[in-house]
Amino acid sequence: MAFNLTRRKFLQTASLAAATIPLSKVVSAETGVAKASLEPKGTMGDTTVVGGLCEMCFWRCQLVGKVRDGQLMKLEGNPKSIDNGSAICARGNAGVKLLYDVDRLKYPLKNVGKRGEPVWKRISWKEALDECGSKLKAVVDQHGPQGICVFPHGASAKYPMHFFERTVGTHNVSEASFFQCRGIRDSAYVNTIGKAPGEMVDMSNTKVIFLVGSHLGENIHVSHIKSYMKGLQGGAKLVVADPRYSAAAAKSDIWVQIKPGTDTAYLLAIMNYLVKNNKYDKEFVAKHTSGFDKFSTAISEWTLDKAAKECDIPAAQIKEVAELLAANAPNVAIHPGRHVSWYGNDFQRERSLACLTALLGAYYVKGGWVPPKNPAKLGKTSWAPQEHGNEHNLNFLKDKKVYAFNPPGTPTELIRDCAISGKPYPIKGCVVWGQNPMQTIPNQEKMKQVFNAMDFVMCVDVMPTDVTMWADILLPESSYLERHDEIKTGVGKVKATDKEPTQFIAPRMPLVEAMFERKDQVYITNEIAKRMGHEKEIPVQTLEELVDKTLASANISLASVKAEGGIHLQPGFSPYGVPEDFMVQLFNEEIAAAGHPGAPTYKAVEEVPAGYARLLYGRTPVHTFNRSQNNVWLNHEMSTNPVWLNNEVAAKLGLKEGDTVGFINSEGVKSRTTTTVKVTPGIRKDAVYMYHGYGSANPLLTAGVGQGVDDQSLITKIAIDPETGCHGMRNNFVKLTKDGKALDIPA
Amino acid sequence: MSESNTSQDIASLYRFMAQCMQYPDSEWMNDDFFNVFYNLLGTFGAITEGKEIRNALEHSSDFIEDLQIEYTRLFINGVPHVVAPPFASVYMDKSIQGSFALRTLSFYREKGFTMEDNADLPDHLVHELEFLSLLAEEEDFTGEEEFLSKLFRPWYKQFCPRVAEETRHPYYRMVVTLIDSFTKEEEEDGFQLNEA
Numbered sequence: 054m055a056f057n058l059t060r061r062k063f064l065q066t067a068s069l070a071a072a073t074i075p076l077s078k079v080v081s082a083e084t085g086v087a088k089a090s091l092e093p094k095g096t097m098g099d100t101t102v103v104g105g106l107c108e109m110c111f112w113r114c115q116l117v118g119k120v121r122d123g124q125l126m127k128l129e130g131n132p133k134s135i136d137n138g139s140a141i142c143a144r145g146n147a148g149v150k151l152l153y154d155v156d157r158l159k160y161p162l163k164n165v166g167k168r169g170e171p172v173w174k175r176i177s178w179k180e181a182l183d184e185c186g187s188k189l190k191a192v193v194d195q196h197g198p199q200g201i202c203v204f205p206h207g208a209s210a211k212y213p214m215h216f217f218e219r220t221v222g223t224h225n226v227s228e229a230s231f232f233q234c235r236g237i238r239d240s241a242y243v244n245t246i247g248k249a250p251g252e253m254v255d256m257s258n259t260k261v262i263f264l265v266g267s268h269l270g271e272n273i274h275v276s277h278i279k280s281y282m283k284g285l286q287g288g289a290k291l292v293v294a295d296p297r298y299s300a301a302a303a304k305s306d307i308w309v310q311i312k313p314g315t316d317t318a319y320l321l322a323i324m325n326y327l328v329k330n331n332k333y334d335k336e337f338v339a340k341h342t343s344g345f346d347k348f349s350t351a352i353s354e355w356t357l358d359k360a361a362k363e364c365d366i367p368a369a370q371i372k373e374v375a376e377l378l379a380a381n382a383p384n385v386a387i388h389p390g391r392h393v394s395w396y397g398n399d400f401q402r403e404r405s406l407a408c409l410t411a412l413l414g415a416y417y418v419k420g421g422w423v424p425p426k427n428p429a430k431l432g433k434t435s436w437a438p439q440e441h442g443n444e445h446n447l448n449f450l451k452d453k454k455v456y457a458f459n460p461p462g463t464p465t466e467l468i469r470d471c472a473i474s475g476k477p478y479p480i481k482g483c484v485v486w487g488q489n490p491m492q493t494i495p496n497q498e499k500m501k502q503v504f505n506a507m508d509f510v511m512c513v514d515v516m517p518t519d520v521t522m523w524a525d526i527l528l529p530e531s532s533y534l535e536r537h538d539e540i541k542t543g544v545g546k547v548k549a550t551d552k553e554p555t556q557f558i559a560p561r562m563p564l565v566e567a568m569f570e571r572k573d574q575v576y577i578t579n580e581i582a583k584r585m586g587h588e589k590e591i592p593v594q595t596l597e598e599l600v601d602k603t604l605a606s607a608n609i610s611l612a613s614v615k616a617e618g619g620i621h622l623q624p625g626f627s628p629y630g631v632p633e634d635f636m637v638q639l640f641n642e643e644i645a646a647a648g649h650p651g652a653p654t655y656k657a658v659e660e661v662p663a664g665y666a667r668l669l670y671g672r673t674p675v676h677t678f679n680r681s682q683n684n685v686w687l688n689h690e691m692s693t694n695p696v697w698l699n700n701e702v703a704a705k706l707g708l709k710e711g712d713t714v715g716f717i718n719s720e721g722v723k724s725r726t727t728t729t730v731k732v733t734p735g736i737r738k739d740a741v742y743m744y745h746g747y748g749s750a751n752p753l754l755t756a757g758v759g760q761g762v763d764d765q766s767l768i769t770k771i772a773i774d775p776e777t778g779c780h781g782m783r784n785n786f787v788k789l790t791k792d793g794k795a796l797d798i799p800a
Numbered sequence: 801m802s803e804s805n806t807s808q809d810i811a812s813l814y815r816f817m818a819q820c821m822q823y824p825d826s827e828w829m830n831d832d833f834f835n836v837f838y839n840l841l842g843t844f845g846a847i848t849e850g851k852e853i854r855n856a857l858e859h860s861s862d863f864i865e866d867l868q869i870e871y872t873r874l875f876i877n878g879v880p881h882v883v884a885p886p887f888a889s890v891y892m893d894k895s896i897q898g899s900f901a902l903r904t905l906s907f908y909r910e911k912g913f914t915m916e917d918n919a920d921l922p923d924h925l926v927h928e929l930e931f932l933s934l935l936a937e938e939e940d941f942t943g944e945e946e947f948l949s950k951l952f953r954p955w956y957k958q959f960c961p962r963v964a965e966e967t968r969h970p971y972y973r974m975v976v977t978l979i980d981s982f983t984k985e986e987e988e989d990g991f992q993l994n995e996a
Contacts (some may be wrong), residue, residue: 067840165865
């Protein structure tokens with residue numbers, strides 16, 4: 054460019070005055086910087102702001118923020134917390150970097166390009182909301198409320214989800230936390246013990262911790278891990294069934310290197326051994342279970358030898374574990390797991406865990422499964438529930454449920470099939486709120502077809518993700534550090550020596566103000582509701598009001614909790630002692646009546662085809678799936694996800710530690726990116742393993758894009774759990790590729 | 801030219817440059833604006849560049865939308881990456897709202913200024929130019945020079961080439977070059993990047 058002045062030459066320009074005269078006429082009168090009305094105060098110094106509630110994952114540790122001049126400098130555990138205490142994990146610390154991530158969404162954006170290949174234009178909130186409101190209303194007017202599908206996730210998605218589900222009236226809501234994660238567990242336990250189990254195992258007081266696939270230590274929830282570590286420090290034995298030498302397996306007394314997909318057979322054999330050898334808790338079974346005879350008959354085929362063969366583990370080891378559990382019952386912690394949507398036979402595995410707990414009498418006893426006595430349930434303030442019938446509920450066929458034991462919402466695959474085929478009715482509007490269906494739901498091509506079938510797609514998120522590329526309108530949400538929200542309740546001990554627990558209530562409060570034009574879920578939902586003709590049904594005007602109304606049911610308020618240091622404490626009660634009416638359905642007649650096995654039953658999964666390995670995935674301690682992949686601190690700690698490959702297999706393939714490989718799955722889908730090989734004896738020969746949540750395709754993620762391999766892109770074969778309709782995602786098989794050539798995995 | 805007039809001219813130029821870097825909107829980005837803009841370019845001998853911009857605008861069916869898309873891509877969220885976030889901290893601290901933003905705010909305060917409630921972050925290019933304009937109005941040339949050398953140039957000289965090289969629209973190439981020229985001394989002082 055010819056233009057090459059400097060400031061000095063600039064000012065020496067003879068006609069400068071003439072040129073500058075009209076400048077003032079075309080500039081705005083207002084400036085963002087203005088003369089201060091008072092004497093300048095200088096820096097205000099650091100302040101500690103209370104009331105933070107972490108959402109780098111979903112455990113909701115209580116936080117305080119060190120704030121300087123409105124800027125969050127550091128996050129710490131709230132010293133008043135009796136849950137996580139003053140500790141937070143690596144991800145919790147890195148929340149600062151989410152808050153100030155350069156790539157974060159800042160303003161409403163309109164896609165003036167194509168879905169999947171967006172060209173973004175900043176627009177005003179009014180224009181954005183007008184478009185969302187009018188487009189969604191048009192869908193409802195033309196196709197009915199069922200024409201809208203919703204993929205929500207996280208605390209902020211609850212309010213809008215209730216709006217679309219209850220007020221607008223669509224059943225087509227699918228939460229990843231249920232259908233691609235823990236919904237199977239909750240449904241299995243509800244249909245066995247009448248309650249969702251959470252992870253409410255009293256590990257700190259137990260004698261044996263029994264984990265199936267749970268890789269605690271890599272999967273970190275602070276108070277849960279503290280309880281686990283306390284248990285281990287207290288001498289608890291640890292049994293870990295996992296095809297991989299996980300962080301938990303590394304601490305175990307017994308590592309059961311089980312063949313993937315066979316866990317239920319393993320559990321049935323343990324239970325059958327306990328029953329056959331009279332090593333179960335007869336008193337508990339007599340008083341608190343039903344269907345024992347049918348149950349024991351149904352599982353009787355599962356001898357140690359049969360299970361040993363099926364699970365590819367020694368019979369003696371199954372016996373050893375069964376004996377260990379029996380010897381320490383009832384003080385044994387049979388962990389229900391968390392992410393359990395593995396193989397499409399998962400409901401039965403979860404039922405097995407619940408039944409095993411019963412045989413050991415390990416409910417409501419020290420070291421067993423013990424639901425804490427939390428504060429009385431807080432009132433629910435949200436959109437008023439309304440009855441919408443089941444005519445357009447895809448999970449109902451002629452008044453009969455397709456998936457009889459589905460978790461709340463509609464199974465994802467039913468929604469996707471309907472959206473793509475237009476049958477039995479068209480789905481033409483899609484709302485994605487805090488979820489990233491491109492990386493949470495298997496078969497990405499199918500997800501793309503869903504978006505392409507829509508008249509309108511809106512996404513609300515804090516960050517660009519792989520799904521936001523498919524939005525027509527993309528709205529920036531205030532993060533968990535910038536808004537009121539979710540109330541965490543629970544119990545803990547103020548002092549370790551306390552005899553009785555203390556209850557706590559911790560509402561989320563903002564630690565800093567939201568920057569740019571980010572808005573919270575109540576504002577966004579209400580504005581859309583007004584434009585869809587639902588103004589009169591709006592339950593609250595602000596998010597703050599919603600939280601305050603909810604707290605009022607416990608006779609406290611945001612102001613009073615803030616004055617208490619961000620956490621309200623009140624006396625609690627001992628959680629031990631089995632309620633008189635507590636019943637475990639070892640054989641469930643309702644499940645049998647619905648056409649499924651009434652007693653826990655093992656269904657074999659597809660064998661690994663020759664030349665392939667089963668693709669297993671899991672969590673890393675420093676990431677929460679794809680949500681944190683762009684966080685620069687966390688990315689720095691673990692920027693990629695090496696694939697675990699058995700050392701003997703690696704030797705046969707000529708691969709060594711650090712080699713770069715790609716993948717191709719049994720359906721011919723190739724990974725978009727590559728990763729490195731981790732050679733280890735700590736993985737079975739028939740499986741490979743990688744951490745989930747890498748390899749984002751969204752170039753808006755400066756740090757996260759293309760880092761490592763997106764395991765979800767290789768999960769194209771869809772398994773459905775027949776009782777719940779939830780996905781199973783570990784029935785996909787891969788070969789490694791090197792220099793463009795696929796390598797056959799040796800048997 | 802008296803010193804007072806010069807300071808007013810400088811103030812006007814800063815304010816105009818701040819305006820140029822606002823999100824495009826037909827409210828202000830109209831014929832009057834472009835007439836003044838082309839006139840200014842002519843004054844500095846950038847006639848060819850002015851013609852290039854005029855040509856780009858005249859050949860567009862919706863030049864405001866073109867500029868909005870380009871502004872979004874360059875400065876807000878863009879594919880493949882946001883090209884050049886207009887915040888000092890991004891370059892000095894590798895983060896939004898880093899310590900450099902705090903130092904910038906402190907400088908405003910020392911000079912008796914504050915951020916309005918609806919303002920963007922203190923180290924946003926627009927606000928820094930507004931601040932420089934206000935200093936010029938007060939004839940605080942020492943302050944202006946100090947701000948330029950310590951808090952503006954260190955990041956702007958990284959920001960400017962990113963935009964100039966990456967932009968697909970001659971308007972933004974010209975605007976960032978104009979700002980560069982107006983804030984650049986012959987000798988740039990060295991400045992240490994803060995550790996992220």
